[in-house]
Amino acid sequence: AQSVAQPEDQVNVAEGNPLTVKCTYSVSGNPYLFWYVQYPNRGLQFLLKYITGDNLVKGSYGFEAEFNKSQTSFHLKKPSALVSDSALYFCAVREQGNDYKLSFGAGTTVTVRA
Amino acid sequence: NAGVMQNPRHLVRRRGQEARLRCSPMKGHSHVYWYRQLPEEGLKFMVYLQKENIIDESGMPKERFSAEFPKEGPSILRIQQVVRGDSAAYFCASSPARAYEQYFGPGTRLTVT
Numbered sequence: 001a002q003s004v005a006q007p008e009d010q011v012n013v014a015e016g017n018p019l020t021v022k023c024t025y026s027v028s029g030n031p032y033l034f035w036y037v038q039y040p041n042r043g044l045q046f047l048l049k050y051i052t053g054d055n056l057v058k059g060s061y062g063f064e065a066e067f068n069k070s071q072t073s074f075h076l077k078k079p080s081a082l083v084s085d086s087a088l089y090f091c092a093v094r095e096q097g098n099d100y101k102l103s104f105g106a107g108t109t110v111t112v113r114a
Numbered sequence: 115n116a117g118v119m120q121n122p123r124h125l126v127r128r129r130g131q132e133a134r135l136r137c138s139p140m141k142g143h144s145h146v147y148w149y150r151q152l153p154e155e156g157l158k159f160m161v162y163l164q165k166e167n168i169i170d171e172s173g174m175p176k177e178r179f180s181a182e183f184p185k186e187g188p189s190i191l192r193i194q195q196v197v198r199g200d201s202a203a204y205f206c207a208s209s210p211a212r213a214y215e216q217y218f219g220p221g222t223r224l225t226v227t
Contacts, residue, residue: 004156036218043118043205044157044218090156099213100147101170104156 002027002095006105014113019081021108023074023091030096033074035065038088038107047089050074061085081112116141118208118219119188126225127196135191135222139208146189147216148181151203163189196226 003026013019025031032051036044048059055067065076074091088109092102119138127133139146144165149157150173160173163183171181178196183189193200203223207216 006156034215041123041220043120043220044207046215046217049215092157100145100162100209100216101159101173102149102157102216103159104149106154106156 002031002093002098002103004091004093004103004105006089006091006108008108009106010109010111012111012113013081015083016080019076019078019085019110019112021076021089021091021110023076023105024072025074025091025093026072027093027095031074032094032096033065033067034092034102035059035063035074035076036090036092036104038090040087044090047076081110083112083114086110086112118143118206118217120204120206120219120222122222123220124223124225126227128227129197130195133193133196133200133224135193135204135206135224137189137191137206137208137219139189139206140217143208143210143217145209145212145214146183147207147209148189148191149205149207151205151221153202157205160191193224196224198226200224201226 005024034049035047038044050057050067058064088107090107091105146163148160151157161181162170178194180192203221205221207218
C-alpha cells in the first residue's frame, strides 16, 4: 500500500526566508512523487514531480524538491519565500506499476508574512 | 486552453436528496479521475474513467455513489440519498493518457444539511 505523511499542519515564514514543506512516503516499490499547491477556491496546481534521475527536482514558481530514498522523504523547498506563496501544499505518491491512483497527504498550510 | 471545469462550485442538499457533480476535462484529455477531500484530510481516490468506461472504482462507496463519463458531455458523479457524512470537497482531474500528470479542477463543495 502507498501512503504519504505531511508532519506539519502549518508552516509560517517571513518573506525572503527559506521555505521547507516536509513530506515522507511509504510504498512497496519505487515511488513517483508529486507536489501540488492549492490556492483558496482554486483547484490543485501541479508544481513538480520525481519519477527517476536526479534527486533534486526543479518545478514551477521557483520551487524545488529533494528526493531522499534512505529517508523516504520528498521535501519541498524554496530559497526565498514570497507572500504570494501562501497556500495549501499537498504531497502525493503513486507506486511504480500503479499509473494513476494518487495518494495524498493531509496538506500543509503555508503562511508567508511580509 | 481552459482547464478542468467543475460545476457547481458549491452545492447544498438536504439529507435524502440527490447530488450531481459535473466535470469537463481539459481539451484533448480522455481520462478522468474523481477524488474526495474530507475535512482535515488529504484527497482520496474514488474512481477512474475513460470515455464510456469505468476503469477503477475501488475508492467509491459501494452504495449510493455512481460515476459515468459518456461519449458526449461531462463526467458525472452522482450521489443518491445524501447523508451528512457525504459533505466534502469533490475534485475532478483529467489527463491525456494514463501515467501522465493529472490536472485538477477547482472542486465542488457539497454541504448536506
